[in-house]
Amino acid sequence: MKKILISTIITAGILLAGNAQASNIDSVVEGKLIKVCEAIKSDSLIHVNTAVRNSGIAMTLIANSLVCNGYDPVSFALANDAKKTAKYMAKNSNGKHQALLAKL
Numbered sequence: 001m002k003k004i005l006i007s008t009i010i011t012a013g014i015l016l017a018g019n020a021q022a023s024n025i026d027s028v029v030e031g032k033l034i035k036v037c038e039a040i041k042s043d044s045l046i047h048v049n050t051a052v053r054n055s056g057i058a059m060t061l062i063a064n065s066l067v068c069n070g071y072d073p074v075s076f077a078l079a080n081d082a083k084k085t086a087k088y089m090a091k092n093s094n095g096k097h098q099a100l101l102a103k104l
Helices: 002-022 027-042 045-055 059-065 073-079 083-092 098-103
Strands: none
Touching (some): 027 045, 045 059, 059 073, 059 083
16 A cells, blocks of 8 residues: 555656646747747738747747647648748748648
């Protein structure tokens, strides 16, 4: 019984520590990344460049790893009918969006 109790406590501690790390993001950075997503949705390259510059994060990092409403930047732009920003983000990504570019 003692072993079960100890293992339960250790498992709970590990799970709680994992949840705490996953939700630990600076609110200022989060706000800047939300503005990048809004700029991608706007289909304005000027707004995208300004938002990326203000975020302080490299364009290639944003193009490859940002998630907007569960989509990568190219798919998010296409879902919001923002073809100019979809092409722009695809060009700045690591090349995995060539099939999506062909559709445009």
